[in-house]
Amino acid sequence: IAPLVGKLSKLGPPGELAAALLTRVAGAGAARGGPEIPQAVGSINAVVGQAFFVPLYDLFLTYGGIFRLNFGPKSFLIVSDPAIAKHILRENSKAYSKGILAEILEFVMGTGLIPADGEIWRVRRRAIVPALHQKYVTAMIGLFGEASDRLCEKLDKAAVDGEDVEMESLFSRLTLDVIGKAVFNYDFDSLSYDNGIVEAVYVTLREAEMRSTSPIPTWEIPIWKDISPRQKKVNEALKLINSTLDELIAICKRLVEQEDLQFHEEYMNEQDPSILHFLLASGDDVSSKQLRDDLMTMLIAGHETSAAVLTWTFYLLSKYPKVMAKLQDEVDSVLGDGLPTIEDVKKLKYTTRVINESLRLYPQPPVLIRRSLEDDMLGGYPIGRGEDIFISVWNLHHCPKHWDDAEVFNPERWPLDGPNPNEINQNFSYLPFGGGPRKCVGDMFATFETVVATAMLVKRFDFQMAPGAPPVDMTTGATIHTTEGLKMTVTRRTRAPVIPNLEMKIISDSQEPTLS
Numbered sequence: 001i002a003p004l005v006g007k008l009s010k011l012g013p014p015g016e017l018a019a020a021l022l023t024r025v026a027g028a029g030a031a032r033g034g035p036e037i038p039q040a041v042g043s044i045n046a047v048v049g050q051a052f053f054v055p056l057y058d059l060f061l062t063y064g065g066i067f068r069l070n071f072g073p074k075s076f077l078i079v080s081d082p083a084i085a086k087h088i089l090r091e092n093s094k095a096y097s098k099g100i101l102a103e104i105l106e107f108v109m110g111t112g113l114i115p116a117d118g119e120i121w122r123v124r125r126r127a128i129v130p131a132l133h134q135k136y137v138t139a140m141i142g143l144f145g146e147a148s149d150r151l152c153e154k155l156d157k158a159a160v161d162g163e164d165v166e167m168e169s170l171f172s173r174l175t176l177d178v179i180g181k182a183v184f185n186y187d188f189d190s191l192s193y194d195n196g197i198v199e200a201v202y203v204t205l206r207e208a209e210m211r212s213t214s215p216i217p218t219w220e221i222p223i224w225k226d227i228s229p230r231q232k233k234v235n236e237a238l239k240l241i242n243s244t245l246d247e248l249i250a251i252c253k254r255l256v257e258q259e260d261l262q263f264h265e266e267y268m269n270e271q272d273p274s275i276l277h278f279l280l281a282s283g284d285d286v287s288s289k290q291l292r293d294d295l296m297t298m299l300i301a302g303h304e305t306s307a308a309v310l311t312w313t314f315y316l317l318s319k320y321p322k323v324m325a326k327l328q329d330e331v332d333s334v335l336g337d338g339l340p341t342i343e344d345v346k347k348l349k350y351t352t353r354v355i356n357e358s359l360r361l362y363p364q365p366p367v368l369i370r371r372s373l374e375d376d377m378l379g380g381y382p383i384g385r386g387e388d389i390f391i392s393v394w395n396l397h398h399c400p401k402h403w404d405d406a407e408v409f410n411p412e413r414w415p416l417d418g419p420n421p422n423e424i425n426q427n428f429s430y431l432p433f434g435g436g437p438r439k440c441v442g443d444m445f446a447t448f449e450t451v452v453a454t455a456m457l458v459k460r461f462d463f464q465m466a467p468g469a470p471p472v473d474m475t476t477g478a479t480i481h482t483t484e485g486l487k488m489t490v491t492r493r494t495r496a497p498v499i500p501n502l503e504m505k506i507i508s509d510s511q512e513p514t515l516s
C-alpha cells in the first residue's frame, strides 16, 4: 500500500487521506467470510461540534462493544468492550501499532516512546523504564511538595485579594514546572513567569492538540505548510525547545563526567535526580535525536495528563462537598506543617481514591489509538490489516452495566483497605494508565504527584465555583480540557484552635476531627 499512498499524495490528497482511502479497501470485513461488524449510521453530524468521545458513548449503547464508524472516506473501529481492549492492548499487542497517533505527533515527538513502534519502541522502553525506579519516584515527592507549595502561595495571595482564579491554567503551570525538573532538571518556573520557553511549549502543545482534532491535515499541504504564519510560529517554538534541550543535555553530560558515582540499578544523583541524568549515566547517546524525542515525549506525556487530572478532580470536588469534607478530614489528620513525605502519601488513602475515581470519570486521554498490523479477530469479528481503532476508555469507565451509578463521583466504590484499582484487578474495565506492554511508565509518578498537590491544596484552602463562572463543558485535545476554564473562588480554611483536655466537641467549618 505504501507506494500507492505515495503516488496518491503526489496527485493531491494528503498522505493520511490517501492511506485511509486505501485501508478502507484493504480492511473490508465481510470479504473475510465472517460476520460484519455493526456499522453506526447517521452519526457524522452528531460527532461534529463537541468533544468527539461524547457522542461515541451513545453509539456504544446502541451498537455495542465494537462498531464501525465511517467518517467521510475514513473508517474507524470503536472498541468499548473490556475483553476486546485487553486483547488489543495485552494479549495480541504485537499486532497493533500507534497508527494515526504516531503520524499526528511525528512533528514533535519524532520516534519518542509514545508514538514509537517495533524495535525502536522495545529498545527505548528498556532504557527508560529503569529511570523511574522506586528511589527516583520517592525523591520526586519533595519536588511535588515544593511546586505545590508555590501554587499555594499564589492562591493565598488571590484569597487575600479576593480574586477568583482560573485553576486549569494554574494546574497546567504546576505540572509543567514539575515535569521540567523531573525529566531534565530544568526549572520552567511557569507559575511565576511567562518566559519564551514556556510560551514555546504551549505553542507546540496547542499545535499537537489542533492536529489531533482537525479533520483536514492542512499542515501537510505543500507550500501552505511553508508560508502559514501558524506553522512558522510552531517551527520557531520547536527550534527554541530543541536548542534548550541541547543545552540541558550538554550541561548534564558534563555533570555525569565529573561525578564519581557508579551506575547501578537505583542510580540517582541527589542534586540532579532527573530522568535525563539517569539516561546519560547509563550510557545513552547524547547526540542522538532519539534522546531528544524521548525527552520531548515525556515532557508532553507527563504535563497535560496530570494537569487535566487535577482540573477535573477539583471540578468534581466542588460538586461533591461531602467528598471534599472527608478528604479534608483525612488530609488534616495525616499532613503536618512540613512538605508531605512518602510515608504521608501512603497514608493518604482516601485522597488516592479521589484521584482513582476522578480518573474513572475523566480518563486522560479518553481514547487510546491503535492500527492493526495484521488480520485478527475482535469480539468474534474478523478484521483486516490497516484498521484504525479507537479504544474508548471513556466508554469503558462510564459503562452502566459495569459500574453502579456510573455517573456518580463516588471514591468509596473502592474500599480503602483494598488494592489500588488498576487494569489488572478490574479486568480492563478500568484502565487509566492503559495496559499491556505499552502501559504508562509514569503511573506511580503521576499518582503521587496528583495526590500530593490535591492534599496540599485542600489542606490550606476551600474551593468553590466562582459566582458567575462560565459553565464547565468538555472539549478535547490529547486530554479533556474545559471549554472556558475552571474559575474558582479560593478561601483560606479557618480552623478552630485545638484546646487540649476539653471534653466538648470542637465545632469548626473545616470538619476538623473532634476530640470526643
Ligand code: HEM
Pocket: 113, 114, 125, 297, 298, 301, 302, 303, 305, 306, 309, 364, 365, 368, 369, 431, 432, 433, 434, 435, 437, 438, 439, 440, 441, 442, 443, 445, 446, 447, 450
Ligand atoms: C503512556 C496516561 C503521566 C509517560 C500512557 C498511556 C496512558 C497514560 C493511558 C497509554 C497510552 C496508550 O496505550 O496508547 C497517563 C496519565 C498520566 C500520565 C493519566 C497522569 C495522570 C505520565 C507521566 C509520564 C508519562 C508523568 C512521564 C514521567 C508516559 C509514556 C508513555 C505513557 C512515556 C508511553 C509508554 C509506551 O508506549 O511504552 N500514559 N500518563 N505519563 N505515559 Fe503516561
